[in-house]
Amino acid sequence: xxxxxxxxxxxxxxxxxxxxxxxxxxxxxxxxxxxxxxxxxxxxxxxxxxxxxxxxxxxxxxxxxxxxxxxxxxxxxxxxxxxxxxxxxxxxxxxxxxxxxxxxxxxxxxxxxxxxxxxxxxxxxxxxxxxxxxxxxxxxxxxxxxxxxxxxxxxxxxxxxxxxxxxxxxxxxxxxxxxxxxxxxxxxxxxxxxxxxxxxxxxxxxxxxxxxxxxxxxxxxxxxxxxxxxxxxxxxxxxxxxxxxxxxxxxxxxxxxxxxxxxxxxxxxxxxxxxxxxxxxxxxxxxxxxxxxxxxxxxxxxxxxxxxxxxxxxxxxxxxxxxxxxxxxxxxxxxxxxxxxxxxxxxxxxxx
Amino acid sequence: xxxxxxxxxxxxxxxxxxxxxxxxxxxxxxxxxxxxxxxxxxxxxxxxxxxxxxxxxxxxxxxxxxxxxxxxxxxxxxxxxxxxxxxxxxxxxxxxxxxxxxxxxxxxxxxxxxxxxxxxxxxxxxxxxxxxxxxxxxxxxxxxxxxxxxxxxxxxxxxxxxxxxxxxxxxxxxxxxxxxxxxxxxxxxxxxxxxxxxxxxxxxxxxxxxxxxxxxxxxxxxxxxxxxxxxxxxxxxxxxxxxxxxxxxxxxxxxxxxxxxxxxxxxxxxxxxxxxxxxxxxxxxxxxxxxxxxxxxxxxxxxxxxxxxxxxxxxxxxxxxxxxxxxxxxxxxxxxxxxxxxxxxxxxxxxxxxxxxxxxxxxxxxxxxxxxxxxxxxxxxxxxxxxxxxxx
Numbered sequence: 085x086x087x088x089x090x091x092x093x094x095x096x097x098x099x100x101x102x103x104x105x106x107x108x109x110x111x112x113x114x115x116x117x118x119x120x121x122x123x124x125x126x127x128x129x130x131x132x133x134x135x136x137x138x139x140x141x142x143x144x145x146x147x148x149x150x151x152x153x154x155x156x157x158x159x160x161x162x163x164x165x166x167x168x169x170x171x172x173x174x175x176x177x178x179x180x181x182x183x184x185x186x187x188x189x190x191x192x193x194x195x196x197x198x199x200x201x202x203x204x205x206x207x208x209x210x211x212x213x214x215x216x217x218x219x220x221x222x223x224x225x226x227x228x229x230x231x232x233x234x235x236x237x238x239x240x241x242x243x244x245x246x247x248x249x250x251x252x253x254x255x256x257x258x259x260x261x262x263x264x265x266x267x268x269x270x271x272x273x274x275x276x277x278x279x280x281x282x283x284x285x286x287x288x289x290x291x292x293x294x295x296x297x298x299x300x301x302x303x304x305x306x307x308x309x310x311x312x313x314x315x316x317x318x319x320x321x322x323x324x325x326x327x328x329x330x331x332x333x334x335x336x337x338x339x340x341x342x343x344x345x346x347x348x349x350x351x352x353x354x355x356x357x358x359x360x361x362x363x364x365x366x367x368x369x370x371x372x373x374x375x376x377x378x379x380x381x382x383x384x385x386x387x388x389x390x391x392x393x394x395x396x397x398x399x400x401x402x403x404x405x406x407x408x409x410x411x412x413x414x415x416x417x418x419x420x421x422x423x424x425x426x427x428x429x430x431x432x433x434x435x436x
Numbered sequence: 437x438x439x440x441x442x443x444x445x446x447x448x449x450x451x452x453x454x455x456x457x458x459x460x461x462x463x464x465x466x467x468x469x470x471x472x473x474x475x476x477x478x479x480x481x482x483x484x485x486x487x488x489x490x491x492x493x494x495x496x497x498x499x500x501x502x503x504x505x506x507x508x509x510x511x512x513x514x515x516x517x518x519x520x521x522x523x524x525x526x527x528x529x530x531x532x533x534x535x536x537x538x539x540x541x542x543x544x545x546x547x548x549x550x551x552x553x554x555x556x557x558x559x560x561x562x563x564x565x566x567x568x569x570x571x572x573x574x575x576x577x578x579x580x581x582x583x584x585x586x587x588x589x590x591x592x593x594x595x596x597x598x599x600x601x602x603x604x605x606x607x608x609x610x611x612x613x614x615x616x617x618x619x620x621x622x623x624x625x626x627x628x629x630x631x632x633x634x635x636x637x638x639x640x641x642x643x644x645x646x647x648x649x650x651x652x653x654x655x656x657x658x659x660x661x662x663x664x665x666x667x668x669x670x671x672x673x674x675x676x677x678x679x680x681x682x683x684x685x686x687x688x689x690x691x692x693x694x695x696x697x698x699x700x701x702x703x704x705x706x707x708x709x710x711x712x713x714x715x716x717x718x719x720x721x722x723x724x725x726x727x728x729x730x731x732x733x734x735x736x737x738x739x740x741x742x743x744x745x746x747x748x749x750x751x752x753x754x755x756x757x758x759x760x761x762x763x764x765x766x767x768x769x770x771x772x773x774x775x776x777x778x779x780x781x782x783x784x785x786x787x788x789x790x791x792x793x794x795x796x797x798x799x800x801x802x803x804x805x806x807x808x809x810x811x812x813x814x815x816x817x818x819x820x821x822x823x824x825x826x827x828x
Contacts, residue, residue, distance in 0.1 A: 085508070093437060315819070330820065335820050339809075342748060342817055343813065346756070347733060354728070358439065361440050421718060424721035424722060428720050432717070
């Protein structure tokens with residue numbers, strides 16, 4: 085039992101933080117927001133130069149090994165900059181699903197291009213999935229980074245299929261999305277050819293855990309950055325002859341942010357560790373981390389706007405990037421109430 | 437980063453659980469499940485001695501002073517098993533968790549020999565004399581005076597909120613030893629025996645009807661000249677060192693007591709049907725999440741032994757658990773409904789959950805109010821400007 089980062093984990097954190105702080109600048113993110121929501125040059129650099137894209141994927145299938153703790157460290161650093169990257173779709177969802185549920189051939193065929201960034205993938209959770217042999221029909225209005233994807237992993241009750249975005253029968257329509265760093269597309273698949281994942285269930289389970297932890301870790305990084313930026317502003321901004329950060333009403337709100345963030349930090353790394361170690365309470369931990377960290381992100385981003393005053397409401401200030409991403413984190417893959425309801429059922433002894 | 441325990445540690449867990457469970461179903465079955473600090477005080481003191489006699493009184497202390505040199509993981513395990521077995525809270529918490537570690541850190545060899553063996557054996561129960569009627573949040577403004585006279589310290593003044601003073605043997609006191617000094621300067625930290633003519637202890641009845649706290653009056657109270665820890669005038673630093681131990685491993689035992697409280701709420705909700713209410717279910721889930729996050733926050737805090745940077749988990753811990761538990765009390769009452777507002781006891785005494793509701797209002801006040809905590813977090817954790825101060 086030792087609940088602190090190892091030296092290696094600390095090094096990964098420092099590397100990732102330095103990389104995103106230097107490269108995922110507001111200017112570059114805003115350029116991506118005006119296009120398809122991905123800073124493609126940044127994604128290439130992340131995958132190829134930094135070499136962190138294989139983290140959380142076993143070395144035996146071409147990844148860098150390590151686990152969800154390290155993946156969370158990266159997502160936390162990316163979230164702190166609200167980076168416009170397909171980390172969630174390409175790595176946490178699709179690569180994790182293929183690594184856990186794909187056959188050897190499928191891993192060899194698909195993983196390398198995902199890890200080098202050559203292929204961008206998005207995940208479609210479809211309630212209307214129908215398979216006629218390997219002819220797939222499904223639709224979703226909320227496919228994150230769907231317009232930029234060359235590959236879709238379509239998952240439903242009956243399994244998971246890989247479908248190429250350029251396959252006949254696939255139509256993709258970009259949606260103007262509140263969070264422009266991770267815009268949704270409407271994707272309709274009508275009798276398109278798909279390749280079934282060898283073990284869809286295992287793939288979905290691994291992808292769901294990884295993605296929920298990535299969302300939670302992004303929320304943690306975002307919340308901490310919202311606090312740090314607001315603290316910096318509160319030292320510089322003077323009203324009534326004092327730094328606004330010296331007023332107790334303002335200070336206490338910042339303190340409350342820190343209280344929530346420290347809990348979110350415990351939640352994220354507890355969940356990541358619990359899944360990595362196969363702990364009995366891993367599912368409870370993942371539900372707790374997602375709901376708590378996303379709510380913390382939203383609260384801190386909201387406070388960031390309020391505590392910046394008028395400037396925080398302007399398009400030019402980055403506060404709205406934080407606010408909109410935080411909102412999306414709350415609703416993606418089940419809102420807080422849904423995750424808490426799962427926990428309630430567990431602790432009330434209603435689950436099998 | 438690793439959460440799991442080793443096979444040897446799990447063996448230790450079994451050893452703890454076996455011993456504690458055996459005591460609670462045998463010789464000390466009569467105190468099992470007590471949740472207040474005041475009930476059956478004499479038996480609880482016997483329990484302290486029993487723990488000491490079997491080497492379980494202060495396992496984190498060095499072997500030389502009656503401990504076991506237990507690792508952090510072992511201390512975590514013992515604290516968890518202690519509460520899991522339904523063992524009531526330690527009436528010598530102050531001695532084991534605060535006075536002892538302070539003596540180990542700042543005491544002379546002679547002082548260690550004088551106090552530590554008896555604390556470890558459960559024979560010396562300590563209480564804490566810090567707060568005064570006019571020194572609450574502003575602890576440094578204490579007025580209780582100490583002067584040297586004929587080779588003894590003579591103390592005059594008043595302390596308040598001295599938890600369990602009425603069943604304690606010794607008190608440590610922060611007193612002003614330098615005439616005319618102000619704030620944290622000129623204070624001295626003294627250890628005093630309570631059973632003497634110069635000390636008068638009067639219970640304070642609380643909103644739950646119980647009297648855990650006291651007023652403690654000093655009127656020419658005396659102690660030996662060598663009963664001070666640290667130097668004359670250095671009492672503030674000693675007091676702050678002592679308070680830093682408040683966030684030790686004992687917090688995990690406290691959490692296990694919280695676990696028992698939440699479990700009681702869950703059982704009550706299932707029994708009376710409140711568990712089908714979607715809003716109650718959300719609040720139960722939030723309480724469960726909060727409790728788990730407290731555990732992992734504490735493990736982060738305890739694992740962070742190099743203290744390289746500001747420890748956010750440690751700085752936010754007090755307000756986190758206090759606010760959580762106050763909400764837990766409200767959840768308990770909302771689960772119970774009006775049934776929670778009446779008691780079957782003859783006097784003004786409350787079952788566990790209504791008592792939790794009442795008692796937890798103190799949690800966000802003692803040990804630094806939530807408002808003081810926010811000041812500390814903002815100033816120490818975020819580097820914001822300090823509160824302006826008036827004339828002392």
